[in-house]
Amino acid sequence: MDTAPSLTDGAPSLTAAAIEREEAHAAHNYHPLPIVVESGEGAWVTSVDGRRYLDCLAAYSAVNFGHSNPDLLDAARAQLGRITLTSRAFHNDQLGPFVESLAALAGKDMVLPMNTGAEAVESGIKVARAWGYRVKGVADGMANIIVADGNFHGRTISIVSFSDDPSARDGFGPFTPGFRSVPYGDAAALEAAIDENTVAVLLEPIQGEAGIIVPPESYLPAVREVCTAKNVLMIADEIQSGLGRTGSTFACDRVGVVPDLYLLGKALGGGIVPVSAVVGNADILGVLRPGEHGSTFGGNPLAAAVGSAVVALLETGDFQRLADARGALLAARLTALIGHGVVAVRTAGLWAGIDIDPALASGREVCERLMERGVLAKDTHGSTIRLAPPLVVSAADLDWAVDQLAAVLRDVSAA
Template sequence: MSAVLSAGQAAAGDTSAELATESHLAHTYHPLEVMVESGEGAWVTDTAGGRYLDCLAAYSAVNFGHGHPALIAAAKQQLDRITLTSRAFHNDKLEPFAAALAALAGKDMVIPMNTGAEAVESGIKVARAWGYRVKGVAQGMANIIVADGNFHGRTTTIISFSNDPVATDDFGPFTPGFRSVPYGDAAALEAAIDENTVAVLIEPIQGEAGIVIPPAEYLPAVREITTRHNVLFIADEIQSGLGRTGATFQCDNVGVVPDLYLLGKALGGGIVPVSAVVGNSDILGVLGAGEHGSTFGGNPLAAAVGTAVVELLATGEMQERARMLGARLDARLTALIGRGVVAVRTAGLWAGIDIDPELATGREVCERLMLRGVLAKDTHGSTIRLAPPIVVEAADLDIAIDQLEAVLEELAGR
C-alpha cells in the first residue's frame, strides 16, 4: 500500500472535531490529529485504515519498531508467569536483566526505575549522596552543573534547571543546587565548578532542543575536566542511547565513558516503561536500603522486556543499521538545504531539520507530512525532528524524505 494517503483516506482519518470535543484528557499535549489504532515495524494505522510511516518512534522509545517479535514474545511469556512483585521480594528476571544491562554499558551495577525522568532524579540523588559521603562536600551545599537548552524531564526538580519558559512558568518555587552553562562550551563548564560541585549532567546530544550536536571535542573535554576535579560525569542517554545514533551510546561515538549512564525510553522496547541508572558500585553503592526505590521499578515484566532489548543490542546489528541508514538520511536531507531547509543535524537515524521560518512553522510542516502519510514532530518554532524506528526499510526512509521535499515545494508555491 502506498505511503501517501489518498484524499479520501485523509478525510476519513480526520478526527480533529472528535478529538477537540470528546477528549477528557488534560491539555498537556498538542498532538497531530491522527487516531492511531495499530502498528507494525515502522508503520502505524489509524482508525480509518490510513497508514503512516512513524518518523518519531515515540521520541526513540520505539527504536526497534512497533511489535518487534522478540520483544512481544518476551512480554507474552512473562505475562503468563508474574508481572509485579515489588522490590520487597526477589524476582527471577531482575538480576539477569541488571547483569546484562551492566555488561552492555561496561559497568557493574544498575538502579532500575520506570520513566526517564525517574532515572534523572535517581542520578541526581546518587550524585548528591556520593558528594556528601565520598567526596566530603558539606551537607546541603552540593551543586550540579547542567547545560543551557537542556531537557531531562518535567518533574519539579528537573524543571528547576530548565531555561525553557514553557517548562518553568508558574511552576515555582524551584529546587536549588544547579548551575547552567552554555552547551558545548567546556571552558564555561570548568569555570562553574567549585569545591561543592558533585556532578556534571549533560545530554550527549540535546534532543528536545532540536538534535543539537556539540563539537566533537566537547564530551572528551567534559570527561577530562570532571576527572581532574573529582566530579561525576552523568550522561543522559535516554533519547540518544540504545542504538539511535549508530552506537550503543552516543558517548561511544566520541570515545567517552561517563561515570553514570541514564537510560530509558527504548529500554522498554515500546512495551512497558523501563529506565535505569547504570554505573559502578563505588558510586551507585552509596545508596542504602530504603533510601531510594519504586514500587514498579525492576518488576518482572519490565525486566523480561529489558533483557530482550539488551539481547537485540548485544549483537551490534541495530547499531550498524542505524549507522548505514543514517548516512542515507543525512545525504537526502542535506540536499534540501537552500530548498526550504536552513540547516540539518544528524546522528545515526536522528535528525533535526531547521525549516526556513519565512516558509512555515515546524508544526505546519508536520501537519502537511501527516496528510502525506508521514508522522513527525516539531520543536522550537520551525525545527522538526525525524527519528524513525531503526527497523525502517531504506525505501521507506526515502519515501519520508520524498514527502518532505514535496511539502517544501507546496509551501514555496502557495
C-alpha cells in the same frame, strides 16, 4: 516493501469522535497532530480511519526496534502468563538477569532500575548528591550540579528548575536549588563553573528536544577530562540518544567517552512498558542504602523481561549498524534540501534536526502537511522538525519520507 501509505476512504468521524473524547477528558498537556493511531508494525502505523503513516518519531526513540517487534512481544507475552509485579520487597527471577546484562552492555557493574526517564534523572541527581556527601566529603546541603543551557531532562519540579524552556518552567516555581547552567558545547565555561561543592555534571551527549544539537567532537572528551581532574561525576543522559539511535550503543561511544553514570529509558522498554535505569559502578551506585530510594514498579518482572530482550537485541550490534547505514542515507538526502526551504540540518545516526526557513512555515505547519502526505514527525522550537524513525525503517521508506518533505517545502514556497 512499503514506499507509500495505502489510503482508504475511511470515516473521518472515527478520528473526530476519538479526538473529541480525548480532548474532553484528558488534561491538555500535549498538542497532538490530528491523527488517531490504532495499530502499528515495524516503522508504520495505521489510524482508526485505515490510513497508514510512516512513523518518523518512534515515540521520541522509545520504539527504536519497531512497532510490534516480535522478539519483544514474545518476551512480554511469556512473562504476562507468569507474574508481572512483586515490588522490590521481594526478589523476582527476571531482575537479576536484566541488571546483569544491562550492566555488561554498558561496561559497568551495577544498575538502579526505575520506570520513566524523568525518574532516572531524579535518581541520578540523588545518587550524585549522596556520593558527594558520603564519598567526596561535600558539606551537607551544599552540593551543586552543573547542567547545560538548552537541556531537556524531563518535566518534574526539580528538573524544570534547571530548564531554560519557558513552556516547561514558567508558572511552576518555587524551584529546587543546587544547579548551575552553562552554555552547551563550551567545556571551558563548564570547568569555570565547578567549585569545591560540585558533585556532578549532567549532560545530554546530543540535545534532543533542543533540535538534535550535536556538540563539537572535542566537547565530551574535554568534559570527561575536566570531571576526572576535578573529582566530579560525569552523568550522561542517554534516555533519547542511547540504545542504538545514533549508530552506536550509546551516543558517548561516538567520541570514545565513558561517563560515570548512564541515564537510560525510552527504548529500554521496547515500546511496550516504561523502563529506565541508572547504570554505573558500585563505588557510586553503592552509596544508596535500603529505604533511601525506591519504586513500587521499578525492576518489576514484566519490565525486566522486556528489558532483557532489548539488551539481547543490542548485543548483536545489528540495530546499531542499521542506524549508522540508514542515518548516512538520511543525512545525504536532507543535506541536499539546504537552500530549498531548509536552513540547516543536524544528524546523528537515525536522528535528525531540520531547521525550516521560518519565512516559509513553522515546524508545526510542516508537520501537519507531512501528516497529510503520510509521514509523522514532530516540531520543536518554532521552525525546527525532528525525525527519529524506528531503526528498522527501510532505505526505500526513508527516501520516500524525504521526498514528501521536499514536496511540502515546494508547496509552502509556492504558496
